[in-house]
Amino acid sequence: MGLIKKLDPIIANKIAAGEVIEKLANVIKELVENAIDAQAKKIDIELQDSGLKMMRVIDDGLGMDEDDLLAAFERHATSKISSVNDLFRIKSLGFRGEAIPSIASISKMTITSNLKDSAKAVVFDNGQFIEIKDASLNQGTMVEVEKIFYYTPARFKYLKSEQYELALIQALIYQFALSYPNISFRLSNNQKLLFSSNGQGSIKNLMAQIYGINVGSALLDFQGQTRDFKIYGKTTKPVINRSNRQYIHIIVNHRVIQDTEIVQAILESYDQLIPKQRYPITVLYIDVDPLLIDVNVHPRKQEVKFSEKQALIDLIRSSISEVVKDKPIFQEVKNEDIQTTIDFTQGLEIKEENQTFYENDTINIQEEKRKIIPDLSYIGQYSGTYLLFQNDQGLYMVDQHAAAERIRYERYAKEMQINNQMIQTTIFPIRMDFPADVLTKLKNHKDDIENIGIKFDINDDHLLVKEIPLWFPKNYEDIYMETIIDQFSEDKRTSKKELIDDLAILLACKHSLKANHYITKAEADHLIKDLRQCQKPYTCPHGRPIIVEIKHSQVEHWFNRVI
Ligand SMILES: Nc1ncnc2c1ncn2[C@@H]1O[C@H](COP(=O)(O)OP(=O)(O)OP(=O)(O)O)[C@@H](O)[C@H]1O
Ligand SMILES: [Mg+2]
Known part of the structure; x- marks a missing residue:
């Protein structure tokens, strides 16, 4: 009864914008894709205040004449596909004919275009046509978007800080540059050049x-x-x-x-x-x-x-x-890394607490008692990787890498907990290269990182690290730094404890005895002794098993010796 009405086109556009445009980077993506589809060889992206105030994308592509310029603002107007068949063989980046009307519905949008020496500019504001006028522009198209989300304040809530939005745009432009190495891209914010690629394809x-x-x-x-x-x-x-x-x-x-x-x-x-x-x-x-x-x-x-x-x-x-495959796993052998024999003697200092820990907890006693490694005598090494032990209960296979990892992990985690307040100054600032988008995001977390005991300056494409915590092991400062930076740049709000835990796992894995390494009886015995003192001797920090037990009765069963 006339209740169902066709949506006003401006409202339809705003709804469509909601699907595609949540971040400033989404706008840039659509505009750059249009430039690429128009066969541009050079695309400049200029931002003011990370794009919140203004985004401008200038290309040297095909351009549009007056009719096409106006048509571009219409919903489902596209030059890129015209039949259902085309939909199944899409070669262009755009094909929906939605991007421009959507963006225009939530901003002030001006598109200036020059197709063969006569440029026109069309202005839309809040989805409404404002004017079309003569303009001057070299061959190609310039799209300017201002007051984005000005008319849809609720959308502001999706925006994080200006820095964060900028980092997303930077990351996006890197992706475009990698996808189109033959197009030259330039990105600047408040007149400062952030990235430029030469379009030469490397x-x-x-x-x-x-x-x-x-x-x-x-x-x-x-x-x-x-x-x-x-x-x-x-x-x-x-x-x-x-x-x-x-x-x-x-x-x-x-x-x-x-x-x-x-x-x-x-x-x-x-x-x-x-x-x-x-x-x-x-x-x-x-x-x-x-x-x-x-x-x-x-x-x-x-x-x-x-x-x-x-x-x-x-x-x-x-x-x-x-x-x-066959590429070296270790970066370069630094002096401290050379392991001719494995020295477990500098192993754990963890006190044996396990025995008394569950004394009053009757429910768990059985469970926990089972978890203490029994006395074992060493038989030998199997396949360069597994240590064989026995006692009167059966045969035990120990994964030597996993065991060493567990021992080291507990040691590092403990050391870091104790020492994490102490700081050392680096003799020379350590220079570390990072993509600029990561560094941009990092600015938001500078305080958090300084809290862990790291002092650093952020420059355009690198960090200069001036102070690090004492527990950073020598020669591994860069790996530690990089892990921390990566975690923060991902916006993972890790607690100090989690961070230390992650680092301990990483380091334990890097330093530990690898598989396929012959070890002596004394070393095997030492390994088991250290392992016995671990809080969780049965799994490595990644959760893989360390010890497998084959019961004596099982062996007898295999050989039909069970009566
Ligand atoms: N930079 C540009 N240079 C030349 N023509 C352009 C440019 N930007 C847009 N156009 C024209 O405007 C039309 C509409 O653009 P719009 O981005 O809205 O849709 P689309 O790219 O076809 O599809 P999609 O919504 O999937 O992006 C395009 O099909 C193209 O013909
Ligand atoms: Mg498009």
């Missing part, structure tokens, strides 16, 4: 520019091909790894996507060459016939559905592991 140079020279010089090339997919890219040698996965970029037909299965495949390619919870820096390009993928899964187009996904995963895994 991924290695781009990665060095974004992640620092160390990374640039530790890259491995990989490639592979099946009937449906062509993949190629660069990934760091196992020695260069980070504590979060934000440095893994997956780019499908030039589109950056998120895909946990693919990330997992990349990690599996490294097998055990990098420690648990450490990630390589990777740029993976996947070229595929657009017919075999569906990008229309989500309005932000960050997910892609692949047909033949498993074949793709297998290809990634085999191509990367091929180049990664």
Whole structure:
């Protein structure tokens, strides 16, 4: 009865904007994608106050004439697809014809464009057409967005600090630069140049520019091909790894996507060459016939559905592991690292508290008693990795790496808890390169980090560390720093205890006795003695088992000796 009405187009646009535009970076993404679709070779992104005051994207692409300029503000107006068939073979980044009307509905938007020597500018404010006028501009298009979210104050709540929004934009532009190495990008905020790429196509140079020279010089090339997919890219040698996965970029037909299965495949390619919870820096390009993928899964187009996904995963895994395997795991052998014999004598000083701990707790007594390692006598080493012990109950296999990791972990965790207030000044400030977006985010956490006992200055593309906690082990300062920085830049609000715990795990793993290492009886006995004093001697810090017991009765059973 006339209750159902067609939505006013401006309201429809605002609703659409809600789906796509939550952050300033979302606006930049849409505008840059449009510039790329218009075949630009040079794209400048200029911000004022991280984009809150103004965002301007200038390209040297095809440009639009007066009619197209006006049409661009209309919902579902697109030059990119015209039939359902096109939808299944999308090559352009945009195709929905929604971005411009959506952004225009929540801001003041001016688009100036020059198609063959006559430039026009169209102004919309709060979704309403204001004017069209003559303008001057070189070939291409300039889009200016002001007063973003001014008319939708509720959206402000999605915005974090200005620094954070800027960091997201920086990260986005890095992704674009990596996806389109032949386009030159420039990003500036309040007239300060933050990034510029030369558009000459070198991924290695781009990665060095974004992640620092160390990374640039530790890259491995990989490639592979099946009937449906062509993949190629660069990934760091196992020695260069980070504590979060934000440095893994997956780019499908030039589109950056998120895909946990693919990330997992990349990690599996490294097998055990990098420690648990450490990630390589990777740029993976996947070229595929657009017919075999569906990008229309989500309005932000960050997910892609692949047909033949498993074949793709297998290809990634085999191509990367091929180049990664046999690469050295240790960065460089520093004096303190050389382990000719394993010295467990400097092991634990933890007092034996276990025996009395549960005395009054009748319920847990049985359980806990079982957890104390029994007396064992050493038999020998199996497969260079497992230590065999026995007693009258049975046979015991101990994973030597896991055991050493547990011992070291408890020792480090304890030392750090005690010493974490003490600070040392570095003789020379330690210089550490980080991508500028990470450093931008870090500004928000400077106080938190200083609280842990680290004093540092933030510069454009690096940190200068002046003071560090005493418990940072010598020669591992950089790994410690980097882990801490990564955790804070991810906005993980970790407590000091969690942080120390993570670091202890990391260090225990780095320093511990590896598998495939022959050890003597004295060393094996020492290892078991130290392990017996651990609070949790049955699992390594990653939760893997340390000891497996084979009961004597089980062995008798196998040999049909049970009567
Ligand atoms: N920088 C530009 N240069 C040339 N033409 C442009 C530019 N930006 C937008 N256009 C034109 O305006 C149209 C509408 O842009 P809009 O971003 O709203 O939609 P789209 O890119 O087609 O799809 P999507 O909503 O998925 O981004 C485009 O199809 C294109 O024809
Ligand atoms: Mg678009």
